[in-house]
Amino acid sequence: MKSRVIASTKPNYKVSLEEVMEFSGHEAGICYMPDTIDTLLNEPIEKTVKRANGTLKSGHHSVFGHASYNFVFEEMPKILAMILNNEKVYNTSEKSARYTKMNPSEEDKELYEKWIKIYNDKIHNVYPNIDEKSTMKLAQENARYLISVFTPASTMGYSVDFRQLNYLIHWSEQFVKKAEENEFNKLLKPVLKNFAEEVSEFKIDELNSDVKNREFSFFAQRERKEEWGENYSVNYYATFAQLAQAQRHRTIYYEITLPEEKKFFIPYIIRGTELENEWLKDINSLANKFPQGMMIKVNERGTVEKFIEKCQERLCGCAQLEIALQTSEILEKYLKNTKNTNEEVYNYLLKYSKGARCTFPGFKCTRPCTWGAKEALTRKI
8 A cells, every 4th residue: 555645734824715626626536536646636627626516516525524624713602612522523622621720701700710719728628638739720620610601711723624614604504593592592693603704714505414404413302212232322411511521532422402490510529518508509690601510411322332431531530520420320320221131231341340440451540640549439529
C-alpha cells in the first residue's frame, strides 16, 4: 500500500466554498475513476465542479464530508455545545467548568461566587489533607451547577466537516421554525438562530438531510424501554453537567427528555447538612434559566464493550463524582439484569465489578489520585 496527502488543515486559512466544491468533486470522482488519481486531480475544473453539483443534487452527500473547518466559538452557551457534541461528527476542545473559573451572567454570578466560597470551606473541613489548588477546583466544579446552560460563558474549539456543518445549520433552522413553544425552547431558539447565522456563509441549500429525515439527536422523540444484553438501553436522571461529561463517550448514544417537575442535584458533601436547604433555595431561584444542576431524564444506549470503556474512564477518583456514581449504578443494574439471562455478558461484566478502575484486570494507573481504589467511589466530593 502507498499513501499520500492531498489536503490538510492550514492554520489561519479559511477554505472557500469554491475550493470545497472542487475538492468534493475530486473525491466524488474517485468512486468511478477510470484512470489514476493524478489524471483526476488534473482534469478541467469545470468537469470537477459539474460532478460536485451533480453529486450534491443526487443526495450523495458523503463526498462533502472530506473538507472541514476549524472554528472557535466564544461566549457560547453550554446547551449549544451539548447539542453539537451529541452529533458525534466533530472534534472539540472546550473550556472546562470543572477546572477553570467561569464568568457567568450578572444574575448567576453572585450565587456562583457565594457557593465557591461555601464549598471551598466545606471541603477544607471534611478533607483537610487536600491541597488548596485541588480544593478550589472541586469548589468550582460544584458551584458551576448554578450556571444556566444558556449563559454565554464558554469557549470551544470545534472542528467539523463541511457536510455535517450544513446539516447542523439546517437542523438549527428547522428547530427554530417547527419546535413547540415551551419554556425551554423559547430560550433555545435564539441560541440556534444565532448559531445558524454565525456560520451562514458556509450554507448550501441543497446540502441538507431532508432526504434522510434526520434532525438533532439530543431530544428524545419517544419513550425507550430498558434492555440488557450485548446491547443495552437504560433510563436515569442526571444533571446537564453530568450529561456533558458522558457525551465524551461518542460510541454511546444519549438523548434527553425534560421532566415536567423541576428538580435539582444536591452535591454529596452538603447532603443532610444545614447547607442542603440553602442550596435548594438558591438553585431553585434560577429554575427558569435551567441551571446545569437541573435534573433531566437521560436515555443511554450502547454495546457492552463500549460501556466498559466508559467504566474505565468514569469509575475513577479523578472523574466527576456524579457521573462516577451513576456509572457504578448502571454497572450494578447491568449485572443484576444479565445474571440469570445472559451468562456470557454477565461474566464479562463481573471482572469490572470490584470497584474503581484501578481494580480492573490489566489496568495500570499512570497518575495516582487523592482517593485511591478504596475511596474513589465513597468520597463526598
